[in-house]
Amino acid sequence: MTEFKKQISIPESELQYRWQKCRRFLREVAPEAGGLLAFSRLQVYYLTGTFVNGAVWIPLEGEPILFVRKSVERARIESAVRNILSFKSFKDLAPLAKDCGSPFSEVVGVETAGLTWQLGEMLTSRMKDVRFVPADKALAFSRALKSEYELEIMRMTGERHHHGLFNVLHERIKPGMTERDIAHAVWNVFFELGHQGNMRMQAFGEEIFLGHVSAGDSGIYPSSFNGPLGLRGEHPSSPFMGSASKRWEKGMPLSADVGFVLEGYHTDKTQTYWAGSKESIPSEVLSAQSFCEDMQALAADMLKPGATPSEIYEAVMKEADKRGFSEGFMGFGECKVPFIGHGIGLTVDGFPPIAKGFDLIIEEGMVFAIEPKQSIHGVGMMGVENTFEVTANGSRCITGDNFDIVCVE
Structure with a gap:
């Protein structure tokens, strides 16, 4: 034997x-x-x-x-x-x-x-x-409370995640490509960086395959996935990745809300791209993106030991209302989701969510994905998502430090 x-x-x-x-x-x-x-x-x-x-x-x-x-x-x-x-x-x-x-x-x-x-x-x-x-x-x-062993894996995961989406992918995609073609380009980049392929969800019945690649109004297309970003997806039987019938054209945003996994541990990140020059981005789009980056910064600043997810959620929602963005914040109508982030680790949708009613005291070693996104009628979805580690002195982003829109001409 x-x-x-x-x-x-x-x-x-x-x-x-x-x-x-x-x-x-x-x-x-x-x-x-x-x-x-x-x-x-x-x-x-x-x-x-x-x-x-x-x-x-x-x-x-x-x-x-x-x-x-x-x-x-x-x-x-x-x-x-x-x-x-x-x-x-x-x-x-x-x-x-x-x-x-x-x-x-x-x-x-x-x-x-x-x-x-x-x-x-x-x-x-x-x-x-x-x-x-x-x-x-x-x-x-x-x-939810990660060890240094787990955190080291997640930091490595986040570093590769950011590198792939921010530094590499824009060289592999161009306007005119379909969402499916772009999704395949994401896979190629990620596999080259060691992505292990199999990602997991915790909630009963939820599934994931790479994530969402949404061009233009796909970002506000009705979605059955429990997240703010809409997508057409591959097929009604597999509403993930991107559609072969939807092209990313000049003057459109593109959202890549995709996960990376190493040794079983995930990080979550959304990178927004624009088909065209930076000067061609409409002020409405720039304003929505800037607002989302501000909301990410607000949540990240509050994400520290002793805080609670509910108070972070309340502060962000109040600020969204104050600044006039509440209508399309985190989705339109029935597609609006009641959270602005979530725990993450062995599953993408880890505990706890950053949402109303979740009063677990945040501790050093917890890790959260913060994902403020803003819907725009006739345009799509703008926004960011990054993964943050809670340290003794506050939070730090482990999926990069540049959240700008990446322009592809």
Whole structure:
């Protein structure tokens, strides 16, 4: 039998830090629970360092256990977790945990979003001696607070992201190209810079493929995606990237709202281009772009330890109203979104959003994408988006320091 060399990408010390964060937040959101049980592959990866089909048990006291359906061999090659066990049915979990010395508690915090309703009912029917309580917030809070290990990956991701969109792409595109052709050019640039291709969304049912490439009025085209930028997309069955029937013509803005991912971690950025010279940009367009850059600066200045997402959102919305931009800010009509940014990390739509009602205290090590955008009737969407790391002294942008419109003639 072929033996493969162990290849651990996430060191045990990093996993230990993540487990301790989960325990900290579990005590806050579900104090009656004696541990946390997660099922989604992404949570399993976050807590173990291997993307396998299974479940992970993090007791408040004792060693974590990784239960694996497929593949135990892969998990043992990639993960620093000491207890990696094979299982076939949910009824196997409790006996295996007991035999391993980390038995399930009477009350278990569970990742409710990690199972379908069908599988959730199956779990409870197979483990009738356990009372399950929701623990999704403990996982969300933990993932929102990044370690230095995670931040180093995201800084590298952001650097390549900015380089590709600001310094390289404009040399590969020109007016007259279709949105699809431009989207393919983005892919080529990004893959050359190491983009890993597979991006992820957290919200149930949300999908993503590269992001949005929107020329002219595509930027205000009705969108089913939970974001402000509209797009026609490839096809109704795949409303992403860009349309083969829409061309970027002279005198049009172009928005590339596309993500970059390295080692599972995303950064988000929107770069706006103009088909023509800088002198050809109408004052209405320049005014909208300048406003969005100001709103990004306002949010970034407030993004510091001790602040809350809700107060940042309120300040930006008040300023938009004061300056007369509220109608098309963050979209028109039913397409207007109720946030101006979001957490980001292993998923694009990370927790928490910068929105009304989200009062989680911001801490050093959190990372947010700030995306103020302004709709203009008959023109499209202007704006910016960049990814910001929260430091002890405030926030700093990790996706570049130049937010100008890039002109392509």
